[in-house]
Each structure stands twice: as C-alpha cells, then as structure tokens.
Amino acid sequence: MPHSDDFLAVHDPAATRPVHAPAAGSGRWWGFAVALAAGLLLLCALTWLVSVQRGLASLQQGTATRADRYAATLESTLDRYEFLPALVSLHPFVRGLLAAPADAQRVAAANQYLAEVNRRAHASATYVIAANGIALAASNHNQPGSFVGTDYRFRPYFQTAAGGKMGRFYAIGITSEEPGYYLAQPIEAGGKVIGVTVVKLNLEWFQRAGSGAEPLMVSDDHGVIFLSSVPAWQYRTLRPLPPALRAEMERTRQYHGRAVTPLPLEPLASPVTRWLADTTLAHGARLVRVRDEGAAGRTTFAPDGAERADRYLELNRTVGPAGWTMQVMAPLDPVLANARNATVAAALAYACICLLLVNWRQRRQRARDMQYSRRLLEAAYDQLERRVEARTADLMAINEKLEDEVAERTRAESELRAAQDELVQASKLAALGQMAAGITHELNQPLAALRTFSDNTRVLLARGQLDAAEGNLTAIADLTERMGKITGQLKLFAGKARPVQRPVALRAAVDHVLALLAPRLGAVTVSVAGLNAVPALAVRADELKLEQVLLNLLGNALDAIDAAAPAASEHGRIDLEVQAGEHAVTIVVRDNGTGIAPEALPRLFEPFFTTKETGQGLGLGLAISSSIVREFGGQLSVANVTGGGAQFTLVLARAPAIDAAPSVSASP
Template sequence: MPHSDDFLAVHDPAAPGPVHAPESSTRWWGFAAALMVGLLALCSLTWLFSVQRGIAALQQSTAMRADRYAATLESTLDRYEFLPALVSLHPSVRALLANPEDPARIAVANNYLAEVNTRARASATYVIAASGLALAASNHGEPGSFVGTDYRFRPYFQMASRGQIGRFYAIGITSDEPGYYIAQPIESGGKVIGVTVVKLNLEWFQRAGSGSTEPLMVSDDHGVIFLSSVPGWQYRTLRPLPPTLQAELHNTRQYHDVDVTPLPIQPLDSPVSRWLASTTLNDGERLVRVGAAGSTGATARDGDDGQGAHFGLSSDGADRYLEINRAVGPAGWNMQVMAQLDPVLASARTATIGAALAYACICLLLVNLRQRRQRARDMQYSRRLLEAAYDQLERRVEARTADLMAINEQLEAEVTERARTEGELRATQDELVQASKLAALGQMAAGITHELNQPLAALRTFSDNTRVLLERGQLDAATGNLSAIADLTERMGKITGQLKLFAGKARQRRNAVRVRAAIDHVLQLIAPRLGRVMLRVRGLDGDAADLAVWADELKLEQVLLNLVGNALDAIAAAGAEDGRVDIAVSATDETVTLVVRDNGPGIAPDALPRLFEPFFTTKEIGQGLGLGLAISSSIVREFGGQLTAGNVEGGGAEFVVTLRRSRQTATA
C-alpha cells in the first residue's frame, strides 16, 4: 500500500509530470491522410480483383451447368424429331386421309396413335386433314380430345401445309397444357394431303432447375420466356414486343389467355461492370439485374457493401445475376442460366474487410513502435497511479459484488415465479384450444347437415312422385324420376367435398356450360322449398337461351343453389308473405352476369364486409356453418369471375356473379 501522502501527491493536479515535446499538427494530419488514401486504394483493388476472380469461377461452374442442360434438352428434341415422319408413313394414317369419313379407318388410326403415343411417352399424337380438321388423336377417348378441332390458325399446321416441318411451342387450346409441337407434312403425288403432329411436354425441364438457386429459362425467337424455373418469369418477354408481333401472338393463340408482359431484365451498365465483362466473360455471357432500378422503398439486400454501391453493382431492389446463353433446338430457342452474384460480392466484401484489417494491424504496429519509447518514460509514473487506482478498485469491486449477489438472488426468485406462471398459462391455452376444436366440430356437423337438406327434400319429392307414377303404370316418367334421384345422391356425396376448396386449389377443369341448363337444374332442386315464394327468371329468352360460360357445371349449380337458398332463408327469416326471388341474366361480348335478388331484410352494414369470410354467418346457431358464400366466392374466382353482394333499394339483397362468356358449343 502506498503512503497516504504519496497517494495524494499522485492525484494532485499541480503535481509535476513528464513533459513531452508536442508533435506538429500538420505532420500528424498529413500522416493520417496518407494512411486513409492507402486504405481506400487497398480496399478498392482487393474488392475489384476478388470480384473478378469470383465471377471467373462462377462463370466456369455455370457454363458447365448450362452445357449440361442444353445437351439434355437437345437430346430430348432430337429423340422426337423423326417421330411425326414415322407416323405419317403408317398405312392406317394414309388410309384415313384417303377416306376421312370411314368410321372403321378412324378407329384403326386412333388405336395406332394411342399405342405410338404410349410407347414414345409423348403428350399427344394426332393427324390433321389438309382442311385443318383433326381426324384422329391418341387422346380420342379422353375428355378434351383433339378430334374435331380446327387447327388452321396454328403456325405449325400452316408450315406443314406448305411442305415444311412445323415446330411450335404453345399452350393447348383444348387441354390448356403447354407443349412443343412437331408437325410433319404427309404428301401424295406432290401435294400435301395431311399433317401428323406430336406434342411434347417440356415442363420437366424447367423443374430440373427449380431446386437450385440459379434460375433457368428458355425463350423463343421472339424473346418470350416459355420455360422457367422461376414461376413469375414464365410467359414474360426479354424485351418489349412490337404491336405486329403482339397481334400475331393473339391471332395464333400461342399462349392462350396468358398476358405476355416484359420481364424487367437489364444489363449492368457501369464502368466496373463493363471492365469485368471484358476481362472475364465470353460471348453470350453478361451481367444483368432483374427488377426495376430506383423503385420506391428499395434497399440494398444482405451482401451489398460500400464497394458494390460505389462501383455500380448494388442491387437497387433488384436481383443481380451472371447470365449465360446457349442456343438450343432447331426452332431458334435460347436457353439462359442465371447465377446469383450476391455470393461473389459477399466473398469480395469478406476479402476486402480482411485486407483492411491487415492494413490496420500494420499501421497499429508502426504506431506502437513509435510510442514504445514514450511509454517507457511514462511507465514509472503510471505504475504509481495504477497502484492507487487498484486499491480503490478493490473496494469498489467488493461493494459491487455484494450488490450483484443480492440482485442475483432476487432475479432467481423472479425466474422461478415466471416459470410457474408460464406453465399455468400453457395449460389454460391448451384447454382453450381443445374447447375451440370441439366447438368447430359441432359447427361443421350442423353446417353440412344444412347443406344436405335441399337435396334430401328433393329426394323425398321425387320418391313420392315415383310411387304415384308406378301405381299409374307410367314407367317412363318413373324411370326419369329414378335417374334424377341417382343424380341427387351423387350430388349429396360431392357437397361434402366442397370443403377442400380451402385446403388447396384443385386443378381447374373448365368447359362451356349453358346458363339456362344450370338454372333449370337449380330450380328443380329448390322447388320443394319455394312454397308461396314467387321465383322468376329473366333474360334467357330468344337468342339468350344458348348463353354459355366457362365453368364447371356441378360447381356452377352449387353456387346458384347456395345463392337462391340464402335468398329463401332471408325471406323466411323476415316472415314476408309476398316473398319474391328474381334471377336476372345479362351478357356482353366478354362476360355473362347473373343477379340473384330477394325482397328480404337485406344485409346488415356491419356484416357486409365479412360476408365472404369462412365460418362467418348471420344465421342462428345450427342453421349454417358459414362456408356457403366463402365456397361460392372461391368457385367463382376459380372460373376467372367475381362474386359481389349488396343491398337493393326498397329492401332486399342482391348477389352478382360475373363469369367469362364462352363462344364454344356448351354442354347441356
């Protein structure tokens, strides 16, 4: 322990200390500026060469991957290139073209095409007459068969009609499935008498790169991306299409109903980017970004650093890639394999930080050597100060240790109490979850019972009528009733399956459905519930009787049945004696609108925004599960339409269903 007088002497501001000659301020700032310039130069060079080396390594690995994918696609296309020509040489095909009206020859050709398609593992194989009408197809017995479809507007048929091999990638107008079409002309006497077509499904190719962080896409000679491992890039364009080309795509229906829009892809254009491309990349390779630069609220992603922003490689909210192009196929396709640049920039950032740290260590070492002499002179004086400070620190540590031990004991007690409280809270939450499950189970059972009431009532009516008809000997009418009963039982089984619409979206199966037939079926089911309620249908007279929409017949009837049933429930709840339900149908060139109105109490304003939410209902407990309108809205959206609700002036509610109009022959 130092003497008290010595301790006081150490802390006396007037006590003499070592005197050092002040350094020149100008020399110090000049030395610091030189160090900063050296640091910036070192970081810049390290970053540039690290990025160059990283891009070179990335280019080699990505080029190998691109070559492998291109070879895989080329081998697939080459394997099927001669299949249409072989099919065109078969005697059954030429016999069919010689007499296209002979059912026996059609059957033989259909069977042959089905066998060839199965062995070749193609999507479809079919024969088209010189008039453009499909005469036979491998899918002749399946829904959506190509037989009878007119393909004169398809470019691959037009090319084959001129004696050339037609190659075309498009979305099928009948199956809504994309594929690659190879068309081979069939000639006789120097004249094209027909065309054989093989359709290949190439979606497996884009799935080959779906598990990788490097996107893969294939575009046609117009720059339209038709295969992509990134779903959002498919059916986008690499550049804006001129109006004439847009009109051609629309006329040929190459991509059916898909709206083809440009993909925001641009080359990285900065001095550093151009230097990297010229020193590292080969022809057909470039640095690009996908996304709009300068977008509102865009921030640099993880991995961007000061160097990336300074040298023009910052993302600006966009993704940056090394793009490698490969020409594939005889149709002039271009395959692009995209490799993320972020790992390269992250590696360059790490190398730059390492170089900066090494530079800083060297600078610190130099400064340390410079200061060692000064530290030696100050050592003795500092030792006296440290001894005094150490004594004072020991006393403070002892006091602080005592405080910390008390606080630690208090914290342990609080932790124990909090653990006990959390255990009680978890037990309470488990009980609430179990109670909620039991309540939801009861609501679902009651809702499903409500949905089955209408078919059950119709079954009772048909069975009573059938018994009377049998007593009278009217067997034909009784047979019709029994057929209707069979349809109703099948429909009852499918009602419970509608809950799947909220578990996942099923594959869309749409066709042309007559609106009048769907409404007639609904009226037949709802008739037992009408009672004194007047139900009128307007807008289906004259030419409107053949109106058709793109939909699924059973699901469309389910939507209308739910809307009319809700209208009857609203009228019954209001106790109106002059109940009225109106179904109005109107159409434009593109859409068909069905409006269901009633003169009930209408929809409460607080219920209107939540009307289409699952399990929301305004009915009494046990009268419905609250899924009817939610399921109906989901079905209409599946058809590409819209379902809205509102109130009518003078009282009552109306539900408006807007669907896409179909010009094709509708199912009855």
C-alpha cells in the same frame, strides 16, 4: 462547500501555473493517420477487384460447363422426336383415314394406332389433322378434352405443314390448357398435302433441370420466355414486343390466357462492371440485373417466396431447330461475398500491421505521459481529500439534525399513542351509551306486549278459558326470554365478546316478529311471500339481532301507516317478500304509508335522526339496524315506492338449510 466538478481543471499545488500535458506533435499524427487511411483504401480496392475478377472467371467456367450440359440434354430430346411425325404419317391406318375420313372403322383403327404410338413414345399427344384443319383422330380420343373435331387452321404449325414444310411451334394448348412443343409433318399424295400429323411434347421437365439458386430459362425467337425454373419469369419477354407481333400472338393464341409482359432484365452498366466484363468474360456472357417491379433493391421471384439475388452472370446457348435461346443465370452473390471476405481479410492484416506501428509509436509517447499522469493524480488526490473533509463536516451536521428529528418524532408518537388510547375509551363509552339507549328503545315493545298478554290472561282466567290463558302465559315466557337476550347484549359489549353468527331459520324469525307485533297490527294487512317456496331457508346472522332488525322495519312501517291515515288504518298494508338466491337472500319490507321525504333519505341511517314527532322516537332504530346488518356482512337500503309508501331492502348471506318452522300466516 462547492459541489461543482472544478477539480477537473487540476493545478499543480507546487507551482503557480496549471499542469499541462506534454506536446504530442498533432500535425505529424494527422499526416501519419491520413497516409495509413489512403494505404488501406488502395489495398481494399485492389483486393476487391482481383478477387472479383478471379471469381468471375471461375464462375464463368463452371456455368459454361453446366450450360453446355443443359443444352445437350434439350437438343437430344428434340432430335429424338424430330422424325416421329414423319413415321406416323407413313402408316397405312393414317393414310387410309385421310382417304375415307367418314369411315368409322378407319377412324377407330387410326385412334387406336395413335394411342399406342403416343404411349410408347411418351409424348403428350399425337393426332392427325385433315387438309381443312379439322382433327380426325387423336391419341386422347377417349379422354375428356379430346382433340378430335377441333379446328387448328389458326395454328402456325398447321399452316407451315399445310404449305409442305415441317412445322415447329411452342404454345399453350387451347383444349388441354397445357403448354407443349408441337411438331407437324405434312402428308402428301399426288403432289399435294392431304393432311398433317402432329406430335405434342411436354418440356416442363426441363424447367426442373437447373438448381433453385441458378435460374434456367429458354426463350423463342421473339424473346418470349416459355420455359423457366423461376415460375414468375415464365411467359415474360426479354425485350418489348412490337404491336404487330403481339397482335399475331393473340391471333394464333400461342400463350392465350397469359399476360406476356417484359422481364425487368438489364445489363450492369457501371464503369467497374464494364471493365470486369471486358477483361474477364468470354463471348455470350454478360453481367445483368433483374429488378423487382414495384420496389427498389432485391427481387422476390423465388418460388418459395424467399429473397432471390438480383445480379447474375448470364450465359447464352442456341438450342433446337426453331432458333431457341437458353440462358443460364449464375448469381453473383457468392463472388461478391468472397471478394468482401478477401477484402476484409486484407484490411484486417493491414490493420494489424498498422497497430504494430501505432503501438511502437505509443510506447515512445507513454514514457513522457507517465510523468504528467503522476503529477495530475497527485493534484487530484489533494483536492479530493479537501472535498472529502468538507463533505464529512456536512454529513456530521446532517447526522446531528437527524438525531434531533428522531427524538422529536419519538415524543410525537408517544403522545399520539396516548391520544389514541383516550379516543378508543371515549368511543367505547359512546357506543355503550348508544347501545343502552337502543336496548331501552327495543324493550318498550316487549313490555307493551307483556302488559297486553297479562291483561288478556286475567280476562281468560275469569272466563275459565284455561287453554287460551296457558297460550298467553307461554307467550309471556317467550317475551321475558327475549328481553333477557336483549339485556345480555350489554354484557357481550362490556366483555368485548364477538357475537356468534350461525344459520338462522328465516321463517321462525318472521313468525316470532309477527307474533310480537300482533297486538299493534289491528286492521293492517300483512302479506308474506316467498317463504313457502323454500321452507328450510336460512341466513347467516345472530338470531336475536336479526329479529331486532325485522322488528324495527315492521314497526316503522306500522308507524308510517298510522301517520298516513290514523282514522282509516283498515286500508293499511305491509308486504314482506323473500327472494332466495344462490348465495344471498333478499328481504323486502314495503308499506303504503307516508313515504320518506327526499331530503331525509341520505340521513335516514344516522344516529338520533328521526322524522317522527318529539317523544315518539330517539332516531336510533334504523342506525342500530344498519350497524347490525353490516356486522352480518349484508346491506340495508331504502327507497320510496311509486304511488306512496316506502320500501326497505335487506340483503343477507344465505346459509345451509335447517329444519323448517311452522308456516307463516298473514295477520290479522
């Protein structure tokens, strides 16, 4: 069955030629679309130009009103303080101080008078300078950074006043480090200047007169901006300074400590901008841009770090007798935004009209398209039916194949389940045989101990040592009970009963195992460490199986010692160390026997693997011990000891403490 999308090339089943769409007059449509696009562009351009022109006119009018208000405020402040230095120079205290500068009384009177005048006038500082340029008295005479004693001969306002004219100067104070406007009045007597009175005004308040969105700045006659509502624009220049003027400013320390650099301000020079400025703006206004230094686009000179507009309408006003220039910068963004909104609105209206025209044209075309669409759908429906029939036949074949596969899988699962049952039965029989062999192996040691205790009992009875004979009989009873527990494991396995794990006293288990092995120890030294530190130490295990594991480990250690030095077993030594942790108990069994060959270490816990000679072991002891330890949730590992011997490490879960058993004693 074909699976390609060949039905997209639909053919009319009732005809021998393909079904084609009716002709749409594409050439006329293109001409109509181009005419609409040209009309839209023309409408948007005219709307934008008219909106910007009206917005600039409105912005200029509002900004001019605010600029006049700012200029009047600054002018009134300067005029109010213009005559204050002259009034101070006429006071007898000031003239008396200049007549006798060394008179302490006159100095104190002048200082007190200047402080009172400065307080009432709300000026920054008022002080008197002698003809030699040294300040004799000041309103801040009793404050840190007093002007008294400072040499002001380098200041232009002093030089102008010393020449007999009124001195005006804006600079940063060399003592207070605060900017201010200095008014200096010469004091004359006998036709010559004998001193100068100076009043310093703080004009920083004027920087806050403008709003944050409308920058305001004042520059001096050299073009240096000394007041600005934008902190980053302060102490910048409107034009590059000549080297001679820059040297003069450094000599007079007018803005000492400040880097006076040009402000990147330039007029907007595009043809549209020039046309708008010529037709809309009045004298003293222009369109400018403040570029960001180091990056193109918008500048970030805003005080709070926010993005500030970079295009402004600038209005200039001349203020003050010193020839200052005040610039009010109105952002153009609102004007441009309004122009964009008006342009978008005009474009939307034009688009609505165009949509109506297109809709009318489409209605005419729709009637012709309906017949074509109907024929197209009929042809597609016929071909779709044929494809569905073919696909249905494929699906039915696939369904039959799947049913056969399901039946085959069901038979395979039944056979697998039967095989698993047989495997489980075989595994059970194998495990039962392994356990029987292991239990037979483990019964040999208790039987040997029974024989030894019974022989000793006969000797003790013959000697009349009844107490010792009674102790041997008690040991024989314990051994028979232990053998009964060992054989009981077969019943547990046959009934699939899960052995119960409970807290087992480790000291009692070790004592019991050492007692069973006492006849084999001979001259071998056994040391037990760590049990006396925690008398009630217990682990989570099965008592009988734990003793079985310990018995296997200690028995293997004795076998290794006998194999190492059968004729000198008095040098044999077994160390049993117990380390009690918070959640686990570690038991280490270490001997000084022959050790374990490196190639035998990986297979040591495999069933029927043994390093002993034939007839001395079945190779099941360590395999059974490892299985028991895993059943307890613990770990059993082995390693060789440096210097000879082997070390088995048994880790078991710690259980709550139980009553302590009698102390463990080393044998022999």
